[in-house]
Amino acid sequence: MPIPLIAQGLQDGIGSIPYAWTVIKTAPWLLLIAALKYYFGGARNTSERLMHSKVVMVTGGTSGIGASVVQELAKRGAQVILLTKQPPSDLFLVEYIEDLRRTTGSQLIYAEQVDLSSLHSIRTFATKWIDNNPPRRLDAVVLCGGVAVPSSARKNTIDGIDEEWQVNYLANFHLLSILSPALRVQPAHRDVRVVFATCSSYIGAKFDLDIVKRGNESINKSTTKSSTPPPSKKGIYALSKLSLMTFAHSFQRHLNAYARPDGLPPCTRVLVVDPGLSRTPGTRRWLTCGSLLGLLVYLLTWPLWCLILKSPQQGAQSILYALMEENYSRGEGGWMIKECREVDCARRDVRDEDLGKRLWEFSEKQIEEAEKESAVxxxxxxxxxxxxxxxxxxxxxxxxxxxxxxxxxxxxxxxx
Ligand SMILES: NC(=O)c1ccc[n+]([C@@H]2O[C@H](COP(=O)([O-])OP(=O)(O)OC[C@H]3O[C@@H](n4cnc5c(N)ncnc54)[C@H](OP(=O)(O)O)[C@@H]3O)[C@@H](O)[C@H]2O)c1
Known part of the structure; x- marks a missing residue:
């Protein structure tokens, strides 16, 4: 078919082929769009590692990037434990797990209730996990749970802490601090990884913990009468990600400092991953500012987002790479991954030991105060x-x- 057409074009001129000029004019644009889509789609995980028998705990595995990570892990045979806001008896969750089992062909997918906006819920799960004797197998913890709240929808959690700060940072600190013994007791030959999902907003974050101190709401109310301006709540998302990364390095140091009874080196490595901007429910909520008008604008501009944002599957690639790449089963840990390769962190202060210590103490104190109040x-x-x-x-x-x-x-x- 193309050969006679080309021959006709050469003999009688391109104009003799029906729609030839239209195709010639449109083709470069289509090629440009395809090239842009390929570029913005980012790198692919090329690691073919099988995950059979590995036990992976995932937060945020019910939506967006986390859901794609779970799907791929299950396909590769891993046992996945979803830490979800809802109880395992929730009808939607039951259906979601059944669907996952059917599509991936893996029955090894379970759910445990861990509401990241409740410190009590995290403690209940994590203490139950570490109380198990003999210690349960754990090969990886993937921390994808998160919220990006539009400023109009800011709220505090049941613990009286800003939701973005708690879900994105403090909950991960709390969970890993309690699970730390369960990670440290894994046999030395096991390749254990903790993967933190971050976001490039951390680059511009200001390390000011005053804005996330508990009781800021009452400060806001009291300052309506006084002249002192209330602490601004702007930038908490970025701060939560910067803090998460600082904690990731502190946590790696904490694990490395542990002297194993068998005298062997620690087997747990921490990786921080920037998945890149993706079209997930979280991003949609943030882009639309949680408003109907925003949603309308988003729908009208959908082709643009479709072009420049990754799909959740594409967003999951760097996380899968961090979980599977053989190179990260050795070494000191604390690597940063972006576009399926190791990159330098744009902020040097995330490795600062003093800053890490200060943040650790602040987080412990904040949790202690909140837990005391919530117990009462x-x-x-x-x-x-x-x-x-x-x-x-x-x-x-x-x-x-x-x-x-x-x-x-x-x-x-x-x-x-
Ligand atoms: N999407 C992006 O463009 C992008 C870019 C850079 C970094 N990241 C990071 O990648 C991670 C995943 O992002 P995403 O866009 O895929 O998020 P998403 O679509 O908003 O999904 C967030 C997940 O976190 C869970 N979650 C929220 N609040 C929770 C709570 N209180 N307790 C337990 N689980 C809770 C949600 O559960 P429910 O489904 O039950 O609500 C959901 O599974 C986040 O850490 C994000 O910061 C995303």
Whole structure:
């Protein structure tokens, strides 16, 4: 077919071929679009490592990049433990897991409830995990859970901490601090990895922990009368990512400092991954500022986003590379991965030991205070519930007595 057409073009001129000029004019544009799409799609993970028998814990595995990571891990035979906000009995979650099992052909996908916006939920899960004897196998922890909240939707968690700060940073600190013994007891021959998902916004972050101190809400209220301006809540997302990376390096130092009883070197390595901008529900929420008008603009400009943003599968590639590449099974750890290759971190301060120590102490103190308050709150709530149930029980017995008394009277009345 093309040969006769080319021959006709050469003999009678291009104009003799129907639509030839249209094709010639459009082709360069289509090629340009294809080239741009290829460029923005980023690098692909080329590691073919099988993940059979590996146990991988994943946060944020129900949506976006995390969901694609889970899909690929399950296809490669890994046992995946999804740490989800919802309880494992949640109908949507049950359906999601069944779907994953069907599409990946792997039955080894489970869920455990870990709400990253509740320190108590994290502690409950992590202490249960480390209490297991003999220690459970754990090959990797992938930290993809996160939120990017538009400024109009800022809120505090149940622990009274800014949601972005807690979910993106503090929850990971809390989870890994408790799970640390479970990572350290893995046999020395095991290649254990902890993968942190970061974002390039960390580059411009200001290391100011005052904006995430607990009680800032009350400061805001009290300062409406005084002249002191309330601390600005801007930049918490970027700060949470910078802090996450600083913690990642501190955590690697903490693991490396552990003297194993068998005298062998530590087997856990930390990797920080920037997946690149991707078309995920999180990005959509952020781009649309959580508004209907924003959503409309987003839908109208969809072809642009489709061109310049990665798909969630493309976004997952660097995380998969960090989990599978053989080179990272040796060495000191603390590498940064972007576009499926090792890169230098744009901020030197993330490796600063003093800064790491200061952040660690700040985080421990913040968690301690929040956990104390939440324990008191839970105790009060439990007491109130007990009192209410007692009251309900008393009224039920009273009404039961009344009924039976009434029936006796009516029986007496009936007799007379
Ligand atoms: N997308 C990007 O362009 C981009 C760029 C650079 C870095 N990153 C990083 O990559 C990671 C994944 O991003 P994404 O865009 O794929 O995110 P996403 O689509 O918004 O998904 C976030 C995940 O975190 C989970 N999550 C949120 N709050 C939680 C909570 N309180 N407890 C437990 N789980 C919770 C969500 O669970 P539910 O589904 O139940 O809500 C969901 O599975 C994030 O750390 C993000 O910062 C993303």
């Amino acid at each position: 709150r839970r105790a009060v709530e439990k007491k109130e519930k007990e009192v209410q149930e007692e009251k309900k029980g008393r009224t039920e017995t009273a009404s039961g007595k009344e009924k039976s008394a009434g029936s006796r009277r009516s029986r007496k009345g009936n007799k007379s």
